[in-house]
Structures are given as structure tokens and as C-alpha cells.
Amino acid sequence: MNVYTPILVLGILAFGFALFSVTLAGFTGPKRYNRAKLAAYECGIEPTPQPVGGGRFAIKYYLTAMLFIVFDIEIVFLYPWAVAFDQLALFGLIEMVLFIIAVLVVYAYVWRRRGLEWD
């Protein structure tokens, strides 16, 4: 049982943090309601009207999605290192720094080529 205790604790902490933030925001933030905010799903922009039978996304969505997927999935390599970084010591650190530099180079490229700008 004790193996799972930390997970349980982590879960309680996370839940508590979420509850705390939402509650706090509810008390302290300004409350201005409009139609968009009251819509069923809301992320700040108007839901695009969808043509019958499903529409097509702008190609921009795909580009952004592609960038997200790549950078998101690269992070998977950090997990094994995180688990064993004490055994891997300096060697592991250097390797991981090299890895992150490689990712950063690509990030720099995307940034310079305005891949991160919406328009």
C-alpha cells in the first residue's frame, strides 16, 4: 500500500490546488458576462460557424498542431532521465543538455521563420 501513498498525496494536493484557484478567482476577479462567455464551450473566441456536414479547418491549425506535437512528444525523453538522473550523473546531464539544445535550435528556427505567429 505504501508504494501508492505518494500518488494519493499528489492527487489530493492537485485537487486542492485546483479548488483553491477557482474559488479564489471567483471571489477576487471582475464579473462581466457576455454572450460568448456564456456559451457552452468557451475559450475566448467566438465558435466558428460550422457548415453542414463538418467544415474544414484552416491550414494554420494543422501547422500549429504539427509544431505542438513535435515539441510535446520530444519531452518524452525527459521522463526516463528524470527517473534515473542520479545514477546517470554528469553524463546524463550533458546528454540531456545536448538534447535540449537540439530542440531549442529547432525552436529558434520556428520562431525566426514566424511559425509561431498566427497571421
Next chain:
Amino acid sequence: MNPANYIVLSAVLFSIGAIGVLVRRNAIVVFMCVELMLNAANLAFVAFARMNGNLDGQVVAFFVMVVAAAEVVVGLAIIVQIFRTRRSASIDEPNLLKY
């Protein structure tokens, strides 16, 4: 639960993927079927790792995920480009190169 069942499941997924490649016409769907095949392989790796009692299979699964992501990016780029040119994502439509 017998890990061999996972192998069977992965084989089923792999076959579904392969058949999907053959029968679907939309390039994106075909491409997703290929991804399904890769993930079937991933499942097999993890299940075999469990059966063999070593971690190699799980390491492979990590790498495959990343490679698959890279493949997605390249594939989407190509498909999007074709779509913009031809206003269609059907893989039967580009048919200039033959014989």
C-alpha cells in the same frame, strides 16, 4: 491477465491498420492507419517487454512515439501541400505518374 492477449490485440490492430491503408481513400485517414500500425507495434513491444522481463521494449516504445510524431509532421506537411494544390486529399487523385 495473460500478456499474450495483448500480442493478439496488437496483431489485430496491425491488421486493421494495414486494411485501412488499402481501403481508405482520404490521405489523412490512410496516414492515420499507418500510425495505427506503428502503435500496434508499440503495444507489442511493451507486452513483450513484460513477457521477457526486460525493459528494452519500453525504451523502444518511447523512441517509436517520437519517430511517429516526426513522421506525422512530415506527412501532414506533404498532404497539406497536395491538398492546397488540388483542393482534395484523396490519394487516388494524384495519378500523373504511372506505367
Next chain:
Amino acid sequence: MEQIMPATGAFSLIWVLIALPLAGAAVLLLGGRMTNKWGPYLGVLTVVGSAALGVVMLLQMMGLPAEDRSIQQVAYRWVFADGLSVDMAFRLDQLSMVFVLLITIVGSLIHVYSLGYMEHDPDRRKFFGYLNLFVAAMLLLVLANNYLLLYVGWEGVGLASYLLIGFWQVKPSAAAAAKKAFIINRVGDVGLGLAIMVMFVTFGSVTFADVFGQASAASEGTLTAIGLLLLLAACGKSAQFPLQAWLLDAMEGPTPVSALIHAATMVTAGVYLIVRSNAIFDRAVWAATAVVVVGLITVFMGAIIGSAKDDIKKSLAGSTMSQIGYMITAAGLGPIGYVFAIFHLLTHGVFKAGLFLGAGSVMHGMNDGVNMRRYGALRKVMVITTITFFIGYLAIIGIPPFAGFWSKDEIIHAAFEKGPVIGALLILGAGITGFYMSRMVAMTFFGKARWEDDVHPHESKAVMTIPLIILAIGSTVLGMALLFWGHIEEWLEPVTGIATAPSPLSTAATIGISLAFVIVGASIGWIMYLRREVPITAPRGSLLTRAARRDLYGDDVNEVLVVRPSYWLSRVLVWFDRAWVDGFVNGIAAFVGGFSGRLRRYQSGFARSYALSMVGGAVLVVLALLLVRLS
């Protein structure tokens, strides 16, 4: 094991023999237009240079004792890996010596002749380039000291021949002929290639010395396989049955090419190959027998085709096939015949080159017409050509003392030593030779003029007639010279070995009988084509009606026995050639082409159908692996 001497003196220049024409070819082919003016002369000079060098080497070789006459020069190590060691090395011995002389001297004469013959061709430079390339490749073929290098030369002459047959590519017939020659020759090349690989696997080496040295250790089955493969190669290159069909079509090439490549040198490479490989054929009885059979069949096929064609070059081509058939037969006889095969090869190379060049001279005067039915009475306007052609005619039918008599008679004699049937067949062949050659001479130079209206025949220029005269002199004296002064038998004996056997017929009787046959055959030819008007179009009526129409003469017996059957046979053969051989070649081409057209339809352009074939292939691969495992 034979003794091989290192190259000293003039022999250290063996490589120059090949390098000279090769350099000529390189300059001519790569030099572009600026070599147009002097290029052809350069081409001639390089070959003449090689010929001069060859003569010097001959003189030096004659000064050596017989056992020291096999000279080897290693240029460098060519291929060496995994136990396979092949040098870029040359071997000059008595056999290759005579070939070098034949190739370079006849080659020089034909080069000179071509200066006149090709004078007005816009691509003259390229023509000489290819011709030089051919000479270089042919010299490499005969000077190689191993089979692999020989194969290089073998492919080289094939390539040059292909380029030259198709030289007048604008004619579709020339393009088709080049294609046909190429395809059939490749079949022969496959034989040689496989033979070399089998040799390598069996003996671990492909040099002549090693292969022949170890031949006795190999099983007879292996040797027979090698022998048959070599025979296949020889059939392809030398236009022997069943790979003979390309030679007739090859006459689409310029006439000097027909003389040099398709009469004097390249087509005899098969004979060279078999004689050179005597150590193998001596131990492979079945292979040797097959050689004899092939040779005999071709003797008759060629002769009959020669009798049937109205095209002067094709008729000569048939004759070439037939004469090479003699050589191949002789080579198949074993040590009894090797020497005479080469002897006949040399004399034939000279007189047939002369005949072809004569034919070229005739065509030159006749606006390139080749139909003998439109010739006639040319002796009045082409005196030198007529005389030289007539000497060549006497040489080929074997009238003493002209060259062909000596060599052909030796072969017939040797054949009788082996078996009376072979000898008898060869004598019969000699009779037919007399017939068709007489027919040719009669139709071309005698009788009435049947020229087309706008043709004004004239004698050719000196640059063309001088080679004709030289070759005619050669056709006259070469036989005697080689036999009595050159002692060809002793000369070649260290390479080929020699043997004699008791013959059922005495030498005098053989000569008498064969001469009698030749004279009878020739007489029929003269009578048939001189006493009656030659129709301008070939008679098409059935044999029966023609026989009924015609008056019977005293020698009709002979006609019935020899001419009629041969005429009839020739029709069958021509039909066979058209319907079967051509059909076969064209059929293969059509089949491959059609197969190709069918197959490429599967490349439908649909990515999904490609994926289907991949997945299908995957299933098959898995099944194949499992089947092998489970079975």
C-alpha cells in the same frame, strides 16, 4: 605444362599493337569535327603501324626456337580478389601471331579501300573511329592470355560490329539488322560468360595456362559443359547453326565492314575460341562431336543460302557461313583438324575479303545496287575488279594452285581421316560452292547487261583497286606460301598439337574427287546462268511447271540430283530463315516487348494499389518462409 617466356625485344611492345588503333579510335571519336579532315588518314596509319609492328614481331619470333615462341606480357594486375586473380596480360604465341598478321594486314588494306569507298559519307570520321575500335578489340581478343580478357575483346568486337552494321541508321533495315545481330550475339555471349564462370569455379583461374594445365583433372561432365558453352559462344559470333541468322542481315552495313568484320576476322573468332580451347575439346568427346555436327549443318545451310540469294552481298554472306562451317568442322575433328581450321581461316580471310571488296567495287559502280539480276557484262567496264574477283572465285572454289584449294583440301583430307561420312559431305559442299560462286560470277561479270536505266558502271579509283590487287595476289599465293614456305603445320603444332590417322582415301584420290565435284558444280552454274538469259525478276513459277517448260539437256541428271534438290532445299531454308529464325528472334523481341507492355500496366499510378502489392508481397514472403520451415 607449356613454357611461357617473358616479353623481350619487340615483344615488349605487344600492348602497342592494341594501343595504336585504340588511340586512333579515341582521337577520332572524341576529337569532334576538327578531326574530320585528317582523321581517316590517322585511322589508316594506326592500323598500318600495328601491321608493321606485327611483321617485326613475326620476324623476331621466327628467330626463336619453337618451344620459346609463347610470349607473355603482363601489363598489370587487373582483378584480384577472393582467390580470383586475373592479369591484364597478353600472350603472343604462334596462333595469336598469325591472327595478328591477318587482322592488321587485311585490316590495313580494308582501311585504305574505305578511304575511297566512304569518300562521300558525311560521317566518315566516325566510320574510321569504329573501324579502329574494332581492330583494337579484335587484337585484344586474340592476344589475351586469359578468358576474361578474351571476353572483353569478344564484347568489344560485338559492340563495334553492332555500331557498324547500324552505321546507316537512317535505313530502318540497317537498324533492325543491328538489333538482330546484337540480340543473337548476346545469346552467344551468355555462353561464353557462363563458360568462364564455370571455369573459374572449377579451376580457380581463368588463364589459358591454368585452365589447360588442369583440364585433365576435371571431370568429363564439367569439360563437356564448358565445351558446349564455348560452342554456343562460337555459334553466336561465327554465325553457325542455329545462331546464323544475323549474318545475312548484317550485310546492311557498309561493304568494307562486311569484308573486315563479317568475312575476314570477327566471324572467325569462334574458330579461334575452339582451337584455342583445344585442351578442353580434346577431353570432351561429346562437345567435339557437337562442334562437327554444327559445322556440317552450317556448311550446307550457308551454301544453299548462297545459291538462292540474288543480293550479291547476301550470297557472299551465305558463302562465308559455309566456309566457316568448314573451319568449325575441322576444329571439331580434334588435333587432326585444328591446324587446317586455322590454315583455311587465313586463306579464307584473304580471298573472302578480296571478294567482298570486289563486290563493293561493283556496287560502287552500280549506284549501290546489290541485285545480281540487274548486273551482267561488267567485265567490259570493270577490268581490274573482274580479274581480282575471278581470282578470288578460283581461290574459294578450290582450283589449284589458288589459296583455297590447299586449305580446303587439307580439311577434306583430315575429315576422311576422322570418318568417311564427314569427308563425303564436305566434298558435296565443295561442289555446291562451285555452283553458287560460278552463278555469282556469271551473273555479275558475264552475260548481257541488265542494268537499270540511270546506272553507268565504271571502274573504281586506284585507292580501291590497289587493295583488290594485293588481296588477289594473296589469294593466289598464300596457300602455297603458308604450306610450303611457312610450314603452317609445324608452326602451329606447339599450340594446337597435331595428329594424323590413316585415311580410307589416298591424298590424290581425295583431291581428284573433290576437284571433280567442284568442276561439275561450277559447270552447272555457268551453264544455267550463261546459256540462258537471266530473268530480271526471280522466277516464281512452281518447280513442276518450270521443269515441264524447260528443254532437257544432257546434264539434267546432275541438275536433278544436285541443283533441283538444292534449289528446293534453299527455298525451304529461306522459308525457315524467314519464318522460324526471324520469327524466333522477332518473336522473342515481341514477346519481351509485349510482356513489358503488359507488366507496366500494373504500375497503375494509384498509391493504394502499390500498397496492395506490398501487403500481398508481405503475405507471400511470410508464407514462403513458413513453408520452407515447415516442409
Next chain:
Amino acid sequence: MSAPAFGMHLADVVPFNLPSIDYRLIAPILILMGAGLLSVLVEAFIPRRGRRPVQLIVVFVALLAAFAMVLAAAGSRAVTAEGSIAIDGPGLLLQGTLLLVALLAAMLMAERMVDPSGDAFAPRASTLPGSEDERQFTQRGYLQTEIWPLFCFSVSGMLLFVVSNDLLIMFVALEIMSLPLYLLAGMARRRRLLSQEAAMKYFLLGALSSAFFLYGSALLYGFSGSIDLPVIADQITAKPSQSWLLMIGAAFVLIGLLFKVGAVPFHQWVPDVYQGSPTPVTGFMAATVKIAAFGALLRVLYVALGGLQWDWAPMLWIIAILTMVVGSVIAITQTDIKRMLAYSSIAQAGFILVGVVAATREGLASALFYLIAYAFTTIGAFAVIAMARDSSGEATHLSRWAGLGRKSPIVATAFTIFMLALAGIPLTSGFIAKFSVFTAAIAAGDTWLVIVAVLASLVAAFFYLRVVVLMFFAEPGPETATVAVPSVFTTVALAAGATVTVVLGVVPQPVLEMVANADVFIR
């Protein structure tokens, strides 16, 4: 639960040692990956005008440095990076060849004299074909420089592919090699629809084949408990019983590799992709992918599946025959020269497979020699194709080649040399290559296979020589292509290709010795 719990700390399961990596031996791979990253940075931070020269410097320096490192490592035999990478004779030989051929290919890709509007690549791959954007970019003379990072990554993948000693590294290398190629295939400046179609087909089918490879790897892992090739080999000898896992796994892995090689029935992408891609890229992948894929195929067959030789030999026999016959036969009726060379490359793959099937040291050595000879000849041939042009771009239809020999004899002569070499005519590299492969196969007892091979090469010789005849015998007409005058880049590549082709035919000795010394894989 008997298997180790996943929740446990990693160190409890595996006693941990730091991996030992011999950086000197894998330096060529690292150099090219580094060059790829550097080249991405160049794209990001150097202004447009300066990109091309800087990129070229980066690429050429990296290729030469990597080649120097390969030379420095010559003679090494070691397994490094915890058994994932095997540096041995065949591996180093192929790496060296790959780098040299890639150098020539880079020169072709850098050429910008033959096309009046720039190089062979679209100024912006993202613009629509025929759009106003495209026209403007072309007018401004923009050049695509993003090909260079892709090129570097692809070459690094190839270098890794031929030395990878476990299935995971092999898979990753396969993808690093292929993904950039998919993109490069779609970047042609002219005939962009064809180019995009080629990219899509290449990508979808390539992804399908790598899925097969990966699933096969999974099954082999399931069979042997390891992804290391030598361990798999040990397990095959240790567990000789029939195993479905083993057989299907081996089959799938081989299918993935045979696809890259272009063997029938996994060949159908080859003609379409070769025809549609920009010609320098076609030359690049025709030469290098073949080397890399055969390197990996040989390693898998000889190292991991050596114990199964009696199982895979019959299957490869059939595939080799199919590949030779289908490639040679279909090539006969082709009218597009790039497509014809594509089918020719299929046929050539079949001939190499003949050496592979032999499964002896001679077979391996001869296949290596064949690969070297083939690669240089191919790159040269595509250099010529890139130069023959008309107003609409490259003149690839065969009718356009009629009479080319009269218009530009030198280029036509070079092309003739390449065709003769591919046909296996003596005194060219192709002859020695075919001869050594066929003798190796006969020595291994595959006489019938060799007979088929010889017949197929007979058919193949026909279409190679047809081009030669067409170039030299036909009269040039108004349709005949003109040969553009190239810059020093293409000239060097063409000259190098022709020189190697002739030298390997006339004095093959040094290279034959090299392959003979490199005929054993390390285990």
C-alpha cells in the same frame, strides 16, 4: 507477480553502468547531425542573401570532415554505444562510399547554372504551383536553402543505418534517412504536380514499409528478448524449434528493408518517385539509399539471421529473380529516361541480391563492390540528365535525346560510359561488378540463379544500348534537347562519376582488395 513491478525504481531492476561510447568511431554520424543543426541555425539567423554560400560551406566541410573521420577509423572493428553500433569493415566501407557519393550529390543539388531561373528546387515549396507568389519568388531569384539541413540529416541517417547493430537504432536511422527524403522529393522547381505526387506516394508507402519493419522488430524482440542483432542470432541457435514469432518477424523486417532496396514486389514506388523528384535528388537517393539499405539488409541477414540462411535463401532467390526480370523487362518499353533508369535501378538491385543470396564472404564482398560501382555510375548518369534541357525544363522524354551525341559529344560520351557500365560491358566498373557477383553466386552453388541473371542482363543491355544508339545515330532535330553549360559543381560530379566508372573497370584492383578485406561483419 513474478515479473518485475513497473513501479519499482529503475536502478533496482538493472544494475547501472554508464554507457561506454567511442565517440571517435561514431564521429562521422555526429558531425553530420551537428552540421544539420548548424544548418538549421543558418536558416534561422543568416539573412537570405548569405544563406546559400554559408550552407554550402557547412555541408561540404561536414562531408569532408566526416570522410576524414571514416578514414581515420579505417581498420577498426568494434561494437560501441552499448552494442547498438557496430563499426566494422563493411560498415566503414559503406560509410566512406556514402560520404563520397553524397558529396557528388551535394554538388548536383548546388548547381544553379543549368536552369535559367535558379536551381532544381522550388523557391518556396509552400507556394501553390502556378500561383502569383510562385512567379514572384522565381522572378526575384529566390533559392531554396532549406534543402541543406534536410540533406545533412538524411546523410547522417544513412551513415547510422549501415552501422546500426540493433533493431531500434536501425529503425531510427531508417526514419532519419527517409523523412528528409520524402520532403526533398516534393520540392522540384518545375513539374511541381509530379513532384508533389512523388512525395506523397513515397511518404505513404515508405511509412507503410517502416511499419512493417517495426512490427517485425517487435516480433523478433518477442522471440529473442532482445533487439540486439547478435543476441537474436544467439537465440536463433539456442532455440532451433519452429517459431511463428521468429519467422514472421524476420519476414517483416526483411520486407521493410527490401522496400528501401526497391525489390519486387515492393518496388512500385521507385519509378514514380524517381521520375517525379528533382533530378539531383533522384540521383542522390538512387545512389545512396541503395547503398544504405543494402548495408542494413546485409547486416541483418548475415549477423542476425545467419542461422536462418536455409529459410530465407529460397525466398530471396525468388525475389532476386522477380526483381531482375521485372526491372529489366519493364524498362524496355519506357519512354522517359528517368523512369527507365528507375526500372534499371530495380534490375540492378536484383543483381546485387544475387550476391546477397550467396551468403558467403565472396558474396558479401562482391555485393559491396557492386554497390560502390553502381552508386558512382548512377550519380553520373543523373548529372547528365539534369543537364539535358529544353524550354520547359529537363528534357526527359527519350525522343528528346535523339541526336544528342552530335550536339554535345562529350556529355553524350560520358552518358554512354554510364550506360555501358550499367549494361555490364567490359572495361567498365559494371562488368567487374557483375562478374564478381555472378562468380560468387556460382561458387555458392546458385548456378540457375546466375543463368537467369545473365539472361536478364542480356535483356537489360538492350535498353541501355538503345539510348546510346539514339544519341549517336539519329540526326538531331528541332526536338533535340540542348545540353546546358553547367558550373564547376556538375562538371566535377560528372567527371568524378565517369572517372570512377572507367577506373573501376580498368584497374579495379585496389577497390577489390578493399572489399575483400571488408567481407566480415563484426558480431
